[in-house]
Amino acid sequence: MAEYVYLPIPLLDDFCMTAFKKLGFKKNECRIITDVLLMSDKFGIESHGMQRLVRYHKGIEKGLIDVKAKPEVVHDCKTSAVIDAHDSMGQLVGHKAMELAIKKAKRYGVGIVSVKNSNHFGIAGYYAKMASDAGLLGMAFTNSEAIMVPTFGKLAMLGSNPIAIAMPAEPYDFFFDASTTVVTRGKLEMYNKAEKPLPEGWALNKDGNASTDAPDVLSNIVAKNGGGIMPLGGNTEQLGSHKGYGYGMICEIFCSILSMGTTSNYTMQNGKSGICHGFIAIDPKNFGNAGAIKEHLSSYLRDLRNSPKADGQPRIYTHGEKEVENTARIMKEGAPVNINTLREMVEFANFVGINPKKYFGEHADAVKTDKMFAGNY
Numbered sequence: 001m002a003e004y005v006y007l008p009i010p011l012l013d014d015f016c017m018t019a020f021k022k023l024g025f026k027k028n029e030c031r032i033i034t035d036v037l038l039m040s041d042k043f044g045i046e047s048h049g050m051q052r053l054v055r056y057h058k059g060i061e062k063g064l065i066d067v068k069a070k071p072e073v074v075h076d077c078k079t080s081a082v083i084d085a086h087d088s089m090g091q092l093v094g095h096k097a098m099e100l101a102i103k104k105a106k107r108y109g110v111g112i113v114s115v116k117n118s119n120h121f122g123i124a125g126y127y128a129k130m131a132s133d134a135g136l137l138g139m140a141f142t143n144s145e146a147i148m149v150p151t152f153g154k155l156a157m158l159g160s161n162p163i164a165i166a167m168p169a170e171p172y173d174f175f176f177d178a179s180t181t182v183v184t185r186g187k188l189e190m191y192n193k194a195e196k197p198l199p200e201g202w203a204l205n206k207d208g209n210a211s212t213d214a215p216d217v218l219s220n221i222v223a224k225n226g227g228g229i230m231p232l233g234g235n236t237e238q239l240g241s242h243k244g245y246g247y248g249m250i251c252e253i254f255c256s257i258l259s260m261g262t263t264s265n266y267t268m269q270n271g272k273s274g275i276c277h278g279f280i281a282i283d284p285k286n287f288g289n290a291g292a293i294k295e296h297l298s299s300y301l302r303d304l305r306n307s308p309k310a311d312g313q314p315r316i317y318t319h320g321e322k323e324v325e326n327t328a329r330i331m332k333e334g335a336p337v338n339i340n341t342l343r344e345m346v347e348f349a350n351f352v353g354i355n356p357k358k359y360f361g362e363h364a365d366a367v368k369t370d371k372m373f374a375g376n377y
Helices: 009-022 027-043 050-062 090-108 125-133 185-193 214-223 241-257 290-306 321-333 339-352 356-360 362-366
Strands: 004-007 072-076 080-084 110-118 137-142 163-167 174-178 275-282 335-338
Touching: 004 009, 004 339, 009 027, 009 339, 009 356, 027 050, 027 090, 027 125, 027 321, 050 185, 050 335, 050 339, 080 090, 090 110, 090 125, 090 137, 090 275, 110 241, 125 137, 125 163, 125 174, 125 275, 137 241, 163 241, 185 214, 241 275, 335 339, 339 356, 339 362, 356 362
Parallel strands: 080 110
Antiparallel strands: 004 335, 072 080, 110 275, 137 163, 137 275, 163 174
């Protein structure tokens, strides 16, 4: 069987909507969760789409995620708020929090919302894009189980701690979403599934030395034995390790510190996830004419794309271009799904009580469902 199968986005949409409904989520909740997952796959970010279903499957099965949770605003001011997710699905409280930030921004010019006691919320860029689609500058952050080893350390203390920023522009909105680690945990999981060694410069073993052994690194992250993923810049100051480490701390401040929530090194303990998020929406009208500001950004992005190319390079991308192009291609060709992710999807279908053959046909029979991968949840 090929390493990847290509599945139509409408089929994946129907599968997710049906599966999450079976778990007890309301229709509008299923829509939000599904949209976050599929945006990742459509954008070509395989690590946070269908590849993440096993995390939600196991999170619900283990009681980390409360399907019936009702997120609560526990602190509220004109321009800011704190939400206690009460172990909610991260996508649901994330959507609620950014909606509140947008509402505050449209009324007061800026909205900042911090969330505690949540779970994995998918792709951070989804929430930044919510604000951008509303004509605002949007930012989103999240901490996670500790996977980043601080510069000169050997124990993971920070999460992947992504920073996402989106802002309206023409013909493509500015869209930036990146972890503050060299790569995300999901990338390690993908290499683990493919049974390939990690590239040099990604990860550290329990002694703080460079490692290409994905199963070992992932197992150590789960067991908190030491090791993990390097900050942006690697593990030396010469290449800027301290910068990635600092960016991770900035994310932590907007997530766990402002909310008085759980810092990355204490998440995923005692039967609780404890993940925290942060959301910011800013109305460009605070700074003048919003249309003129949008055109100013659009002009600069055009200048970047049209600037001189390095030898042998056909084009310069601006952030958000590849996502638009990937969406057009994947909507036509289907989303690439690793066969080991498909195995997890078949297990998920069986867990919620739907027939996997309805969605995956012969592929459902072609994969065995007795192989689990270390560190995938």
